[in-house]
Amino acid sequence: MxxxxxxxxxxxxxxxxxxxxxxxxxxxxxxxxxxxxxxxxxxxxxxxxxxxxxxxxxxxxxxxxxxxxxxxxxxxxxxxxxxxxxxxxxxxxxxxxxxxxxxxxxxxxxxxxxxxxxxxxxxxxxxxxxxxxxxxxxxxxxxxxxxxxxxxxxxxxxxxxxxxxxxxxxxxxxxxxxxxxxxxxxxxxxxxxxxxxxxxxxxxxxxxxxxxxxxxxxxxxxxxxxxxxFLEKGSQEEAIKILDKYNLSKDDKIVGVTIRPWRFPGLSNPEALYQKYINSVADLTKHLLAKGYKVALCNQSLGPNSHEDDRNAINDLLAKVKDPNMIWINENLSCDILKAVYSNFYFFVGTRFHSIIFSLTSLVPSIAIGYGGNKAKGIMGDFSLNNYVVQIQDVQSDLLIDMFDKAISEYDTIKNQLNRSMGLxxxxxxxxxxxxxxxxx
Missing domain, CATH: 3.40.50.2000 (Glycogen Phosphorylase B;)
Structure with missing residues (x-):
């Protein structure tokens, strides 16, 4: 059968x-x-x-x-x-x-x-x-x-x-x-x-x-x-090797970031909205770097078309922020190994929906930038994390920065909340x- x-x-x-x-x-x-x-x-x-x-x-x-x-x-x-x-x-x-x-x-x-x-x-x-x-x-x-x-x-x-x-x-x-x-x-x-x-x-x-x-x-x-x-983490040894390659270690307070190209379907000004999104993430990363965090940009999707290739958005972001502590983990990793890499991060800011799921299930507190229907809003709500999700068309620099600072002030509470949710x-x-x-x- x-x-x-x-x-x-x-x-x-x-x-x-x-x-x-x-x-x-x-x-x-x-x-x-x-x-x-x-x-x-x-x-x-x-x-x-x-x-x-x-x-x-x-x-x-x-x-x-x-x-x-x-x-x-x-x-x-x-x-x-x-x-x-x-x-x-x-x-x-x-x-x-x-x-x-x-x-x-x-x-x-x-x-x-x-x-x-x-x-x-x-x-x-x-x-x-x-x-x-x-x-x-x-x-x-x-x-x-x-x-x-x-x-x-x-x-x-x-x-x-x-x-x-x-x-x-x-x-x-x-x-x-x-x-x-x-x-x-x-x-x-x-x-x-x-x-x-x-x-x-x-x-x-x-x-x-x-x-x-x-x-x-x-x-x-x-x-x-x-x-x-339900995805089980891949080899931690493999994940550590990848972090070593980019001179990162678990002791660095790493904030993982995923961003993506987006066409804002149904809205009349996609180019302006995309620029606002990239600029807002750029301002957030400057705020993180100023506070001593290391920022790791990750490829959650590499295609098959340019609209699904996160590297295009990452290049747009890197044109705006240049800093030795902003590191692009530019790899094509399988999902289980990628999840193992994320499990070593201190915090996560994800546009790609499954990057958020990989990080949450690795007990890494996260902020979600939602796109394409109801998914991010719905799932963050189900985890009682309603305060940490924003739709991509509504993203603004000060909003992201305030969200991050609030999450850090409630860091242990969020971590405990995630731990409790894992039984579900x-x-x-x-x-x-x-x-x-x-x-x-």
Whole structure:
């Protein structure tokens, strides 16, 4: 009896990598499945290598992804804040073709012979594996949201394609803890309602999302922890080696920082808002350095496109702050090793959501800069850390500095609060395992 985890793995984004790896471990720990496959990613050979290599080296078995991104692996390095009109038009054309093909595939998917005749070998092989699988797991995360973009109708189709395929084949589908909402845009609510109405288990990863999806579906959505909380730390020895390489040690009071490019979807002045965000983080780092802290900038995501590559934002920040105690740990580390590195920090300021989860579960007090839906606000609230989260469009220098100073004054209280919350993590994971097992009783 097999299971498949969708959508594809992205080894360059360490939060996503953790979610896929932990989805795999959770499925395996139910004891129900002989083999658990992970969907690969990448629209060309070079991209696949970047997105899947660490997972393959970890011994995961990969299945071929059959729905390409409308970008087709063509990423323009200078477009991490705004995408050009030409690029957008190309993507719209690709999306229209993909929609037509995938809609037809779902129509005929029960007839493998028809699939073989009408589609390429790769599609046939993957659909065949879906036929043989017992359960399809949608990895934890936060991709079911839309802000009213013109592309929103296709975005929802793209994200929910594998779930539609699984349900067309009569498979059980488990939607692991995700963030949901907002649902703004043509057909978005309708698509979410129609797909989520057929699922076997659905979880939100925080209360804000549970309410958002619950309202839309007219039912209560259970809340369980984001799967990133379950990630076990990698080798501490390896982490110390990395810190040594950058002349850092646990005795230095290190403040870890993650920042990211962001396009501020749905807002009219993305370039100005991005500049304000980078300037505010720059002012915070100057404040930290003046107080004698060392600042470690970390790569939580390195792609696959320029908008998902934190190094672009780090370069923008380093153009504004030059100081020998501001150190860029410029590495492509697997999620478990990255978490081990974070566990040696004194404090953390994270824009990347899973950098916050890695640090909180390592009992490192943190400030979260939230983006992309409800996730940061929801989870910091669930940990009673509401005072330490700000949305990216609302970031200001004095706000970040005041937050940091307040957190340092309450440092031990926050640490104790985190320690108490860790028992909840094991309980949540056990509940998920029991729920999945009960589908087959």
């Amino acid at each position: 097999n299971a498949i985890i969708v959508p594809g793995v992205t080894d360059l984004n360490k939060g996503d990598q953790a979610l896929v790896w932990e989805s795999w471990r959770l499925a395996k720990d139910t004891g129900l499945y002989d083999e658990v496959y992970i969907l690969d990613a990448g629209d060309n050979e070079e991209e696949r290598e970047l997105l899947c290599k660490q997972s393959e080296e970890h011994g995961f078995k990969l299945l071929e992804n059959i729905l390409k991104h409308p970008r087709r692996g063509q990423h323009k390095s200078g477009e991490h804040i705004k995408e050009s009109k030409v690029e957008l038009l190309k993507q719209i054309k690709n999306a229209a073709m993909d929609f037509k093909d995938t809609r037809y595939l779902i129509k005929i998917c029960n007839d493998l012979e028809k699939v073989r005749k009408n589609f390429d070998d790769k599609t046939y092989r993957t659909v065949k594996q879906f036929h043989q699988a017992k359960t399809i797991f949608v990895k934890g995360g936060g991709f079911i949201h839309a802000y009213g973009e013109k592309t929103a109708p296709y975005l929802m189709w793209y994200f929910l394609f594998y779930v539609r395929l699984a349900k067309a084949l009569g498979k059980k589908v488990v939607f692991l803890p995700n963030s949901y909402g907002p649902f703004i845009g043509l057909t978005v609510e309708k698509q979410v309602r129609s797909v989520f109405g057929k699922l076997d288990l659905v979880y939100a990863r925080e209360n804000v999302s549970a309410q958002s999806l619950g309202q839309l579906m007219g039912k209560k959505i259970p809340v369980e922890m984001d799967l990133g909380f 993590v094991a309980e949540s994971r056990n509940r998920l395992i029991q729920d999945i097992k009960s589908l087959y009783k």
